[in-house]
Amino acid sequence: MKRSGRGTSARWLTIYAVAYMVFLYAPVVLLPLFAFNDATVVAFPLSGFTTDWFAALWRTEALVDAVRNSLVVAVAAAVLATTLGASAARAAARYRFPGKGPVMGFIMLPLVLPEIIVAVALLVPIMQLGLSLSLWTVIAGHVLICIPFSIAILSSAFQGLDISLEEASLDLEESRWGTFRRVTLPLVMPGVISSLLICFTISLDEFMIAFFLTGTEVTLPVYIWSQLRFPTKLPSIMALGTLLLALSIVLLVVAEWLRRRAARRQGIEASAIGGLM
Amino acid sequence: MAAGTGNSIIEIAGVTRDFGSFQALKGISADIREGEFFSLLGPSGCGKTTLLRLIAGFDEPTSGTIAIDGRPMADIPANRRPTNMVFQSYAIFPHLDVAENVGYGLKTRRMPRAQIAAEVEKALEMVDLADYGRRAAHELSGGQRQRVALARALVMRPKVVLLDEPLSALDKKLREQMQVELRELQQSIGITFILVTHDQEEALIMSDRIAVMFEGRIAQLASPEELYRHPRTKRVASFIGVMNFLPATFVSRDAAGVTVDVTALGRVTIPPALVPAPLDSATIDTVGVRPEMFTILSDRVEPAERATPGTVTGNSYYGDMTYYTVQLDGGAAPITISMRNTAGRSVLPSGSRVSVGWGAESIVLFE
Secondary structure (H helix, E strand, C coil), rough: CHHHHHHHHHHHHHHHHHHHHHHHHHHHHHHHHHHEECCCCCCCCCCEEHHHHHHHHHHHHHHHHHHHHHHHHHHHHHHHHHHHHHHHHHHHHHCCCCCHHHHHHHHHHCCCCCCHHHHHHHHHHHHCCCCCHHHHHHHHHHHHHHHHHHHHHHHHHHHHHCHHHHHHHHHHHCHHHHHHHHHHHHHHHHHHHHHHHHHHHHHHHCCHHHHCCCCCCCCHHHHHHHCCCHHHHHHHHHHHHHHHHHHHHHHHHHHHHHHHHHHHHHHHHHHHHHCCC | CCCCCCCCEEEEEEEEEEEEEEEEEEEEEEECCCEEEEEECCCCCCHHHHHHHHHHHHCCCEHHHHEEEEECCCCCCHCCEEEEEEEECCCCCCCCCCHHCCCCHHCCCCCCHHHHHHHHHHHHCCCCCCCCCCHHHHCCHHHHHHHHHHHHHHHHCCCCEEEECCCCCCCCCHHHHHHHHHHHHHHHHEEEEEEECHHHHHHHHHHHHEEECCEEEEEEECCCCHHHHHCCHHHHHCCCCCCEEEEEEEEEEECCCCEEEECCCEEECCCCCCCCCCCCCHHCCCEEHHHHHHHHCCCCCCCEEEEEEEEEEEEEECEEEEEEEEECCCCCCCCCEEEECCCCCCCCCCCEEEEECHHHEEECCCC
C-alpha cells in the first residue's frame, strides 16, 4: 500500500512539474515562433517563415535609439552598483562600526519596496530640485535598486576571503591599492562578474523607474510598452524579444563558464563561492 | 646554543595594547638580538600573537615603543617594515602558483622578471621545493604550503622573520621534522626569527631564547635550558615540562645557601648558585623537582646524595622512558619520576618498594 501510494504521489509530482515548466516557458517559446511567422496577426495557424520582422527592427530608428539608451543605462547602472555594492559588502564583512545594522538595512531596503514607490519617491525630489529628467536620473534609480542585489552577491565573496591574505600582501610591501588589485579583486572576481550581470539584467528590463524618471530618451522596456498600442508592430516586438532572449542566454552561459573557470583555477568548489547558478 | 651578534635588532619598550576594556598586553619590554631564534611562548590569549602583530605592523601599540634595527616603528605601516611574516594559515594566494606566490613581494619591488625567477628558484631550493614553481597553490600539502610561506618571506631578505604558530596545522611527525629543519635553516642564513607558539616543547627545541607570556606580561625571558632548569615561578615551571611541587617551609639563609624543610624529603640546603636572585624567603611554601631529577635506585650501588623510601603506585611505559608515580613515605601527593629504560632496567610494577635518589641540586626554588 505504502509503496503504491508513494508511486502515485511521485506521478502527480511529475505532472505538476511538467505543467509548471510548460506554464513558465511555453510563452517564451512562442516568442521566436511568431517572430519568424510571416503574418502581422499573432495567431495560429502559422502562415510561413520570414526574417522580415528582424530586418524591420534595424530600420526603426526609435528602436535602435531605445536599445542604445538601454545599454548605456544598464552598463552604467551595473558598473556603479557593483562598485558601490563591493565597497559596502567589504565594509560589512570586515569592519564593525556604529550604526552598521541600520545602515545596511537602509541600503537593502529597495529590495522589498514596491518599485512604484521607489519611482515616485525619486521623481518628487528630482522635480523639487528642478533637475531635468534624463538617462542619468534613470541610471541613478537603477543603481538604487541594483545595489542590494550586488551586496547580497558580494557579501558571501568578501566573507569567504581570508583576511590574512590581504595582510600577507601588505607584509610583502604591497600598498593597500596594490593589495586590492593583486589579491582582493582577483579573489572576489567571480562575485563581481555575477553582480555585474545581475545588475545589467535587472536594469535592462526594468520598466517602472525607467518610465517615471526618463525624459525624452526612452529605454527599451518603455519603448516596447509604447509600441504595444500598434497591433501591426507586434511581430517586430516578438522579433526584438527573441533577440533579447538569445542575448540573455548567451550572457548567462558565458558568465557561468567564466565563474567555473575561475573557481577551478583556485581549486575551490564551484558552488562554494556564490555564483549565478 | 648562543647565536647572534648580541646587538639588538628589535627593542620593545613598555608596550601595551588595549582592546576596549580588555588589556591584551600590560607593559612588555624585551630586546631581541640580531640573528637569534626567539620564541614567544604562552597559552592562548596570553597576548603573544598580539605582540607579533605589533612587530609586523598590522596593529599599533596603545602605548610604548617598538624599534626595529634602531628605527622607531610608530606610524610605519606593515608594508614598509623590514619584517616578513609566516602566517598561521600560511595565507598562500590561492589564485597564484607557487613561483608567483614566492615572487609576489619581489614583483612589488619592481624587480626585473628574470631576476625574480632566479631569486624565487633559490628560495624554493632553500626550502626543498625546487621543482614546485608551477604547481597551483591548492595542489600543495600542509607541509609544502608552510615551506612556500617561508620561502615567500625569506626571498624578501628581511631583517626579521615572524612566524605565527607555523607548525600547528601539521601532524606530529611532520611537525617534529619541520622544527629541526626550521632551526637549521635559521642558523645557516643567520636571520632573526621570532616564533609564536603555545607548544613548550617546540619552543625548547627551536629557540635561543624564550619569552614565556601569561596574561599580557612576560613571566620569564631566558634560554631554554635556564627556563627548564630554573623556572622563576610555579606557573612557568608547570607550563614548561612536568614539575613535581612539594610543600616546603623556609628554615634559614646563610653563606651555605638557603635551607628548607621539604615534606617527605626532609631538610636540605640549596647552594647559593641555584638560588634565584630576587628570592623572598618569607614566601617559600613550595619547591619543585623535575621528574628526571629523581632516580629510582636499583639494587646495584648507584651514587645518590640522598635517598628517600617510597612505593610505586603506577607506571606509564613510553618505550625509551617509563614514567612512574611514586608515593614517598610521609609525602602528601604522589610524585612523578621519569626513568630511562637503559639495559638491565626492567619496568617496576605497582606496589614495588623503592628507594628514590635525589640531591640538593634537584630542588628548584621559586621567587
